[in-house]
Amino acid sequence: MAALHDIAQQIANNGDSAWQQASQPSSLGYDFLDPNAPVHYVKGSKGTLVVQVLADNSILGQDTPDYKQAGIATTYLVTDQGPISVIVNWVEKLGPAIASVAIAPALLAILGAFKTFLQSYLTRAYSAIAEGATDSATVSEEAATEAAEDAAIDGEVVADEVALSLTFSPLAIVGIAVAAIAAIIAIILFFLAKTMICLVKIFNYTDQTLNLALCYEYDLVAKEVPQSGSMPPIGIAPAPPGVKPLDSVIYRADYQFQNDSSVNGLGVVIHGDGSGDFPGMTAVIDIPAVGNNSLYVDLKNTEDWDQLYENIDHGQYDQLTMGVSNSGYQLSIATNQLRGESPSPITGETGYFYEYLIVIEKGAS
Known part of the structure; x- marks a missing residue:
């Protein structure tokens, strides 16, 4: 274990500066590493210590009310003879489903914490041996326990709307003190509580009466909807008797929604039935707890609202605007932002306010 002893000495002497990060693992020339996951490594004169975390995105992307294995953290000790020691550690997850956009920053945080765990463990074990400790099992257990405290994370924000807590449960090991430690890494991912407000304005520039309805709702409270x-x-603008209006009036419908739970997003489908040559219209708004918002419109008499919302919820419509048209009508939607905070258009206070403008108008016939 001369290679590990050399690396432990470097870490003990240099701390964080002993480590390097490779976002492209292929640059290290090791074909056993996953090419798509970053690594931390320490290069010594006799070998290299490499740490990589791999996740099971299908587990991270689902609710886990109990701890469930969601990946592995692997430590490789590599010499000119190849990897001579490989320690695999379980990564277990507890908490709600995590959007794909938050997985990468969460994995970087876990990788950094695991690096801290190894750094603290190897530093403490090396120092204990250097000071004359002889009971390797005791040294390992004490170093691992203290390293677990050093590396723990409590509510670190890893994405705009996600926080992560992480604890280590070191397993007792026997053998020489300066050896890679086996550990279970338990992570808790949770959404930061926030109130989202969705404000929608719909303008009817057509000669058709639109009969609008909320056809699908996800975790929302309708704070304001049209009376009818x-x-x-x-049409002709209202005017007192004897006064001839000089212009036409355009009607607008206002909606205001709020998420029902401060740890969930919200979603809504608004539909207008077709009549005459008007085929009907549908607008979908999805504001997730994590990631970019999505919007979608079509000129169809769609009726499978659940399936339509599920399709939009997958994220391929995270855009600021969208427009569709047919031979007689044009339907457009636009929003002020895809994620984050902005001033309220009503009070000016800063918060999660998302504004949407929907316009239906006559097109070229």
Whole structure:
């Protein structure tokens, strides 16, 4: 174990500066590493210590009310003879489903914590041996226990809306003190509580009466909706008797939604039935707890609202605008931002306010 002793000495003497990070593991020339996951490594005169974390995205992407294995953290000790020691550690997850956009920063945080764990463990074990300790099992257990405390994470924000807590459960090992430690890494991922407000304005620039309805709702409270779903077409502006209006009036429908749970997002499908030559219209808004918002519109009499929302919820429509048209009508939607905070258009306070403008108008016939 001369190679590990040399690396432990480097870590004990140099701390964080002994480590390097490779976002492209292929640059190290080791074909046993996953090419798509970053690594931390320490290069010594007799070998290299490499740490890599791999996740099971299908587990991270589902609710786990109990701890469930969600990946592995692997430590390799590599010499000119190849990897001479490989220690695999379980990564277990507890908490709600995590959007794909938050997985990469979470894995970097876990990788950094595991590096800290190894650094603390090897430093403490090496120092104990250097000071004359002879009971290797006791040295290993004490160093691992203290390293677990050093590497723990408590509520670190790893994405805009996700926080991570992480604890290590070191397993007792026997043998020489300066050896790679086996550990179970238990992670808790949770959403940061936040209130989301969705404000929607729909303008009817057509000669058709639109009968609007909320056809699908996800985790929302309707704070403001039109008294009637009927939205008149462009018409003559109201005026007192004897006064001839000089212009037409355009009608607008206002909606305001709020997420029902401060740890979930919200979603809604608004539909207008077809009549005459108007085929009907549908607008979908998805504001997830983590990741970019999505929007979608179509000129169809869609009825499978659940399936439509599920399709949009997959994230391929994370865009600021969208427009569709047919031979007679044009339907457009736009929003102010895809994620994050902004000033309220009503009070000016900063928060998670998302504004949407939907316009239906006559097109070229």
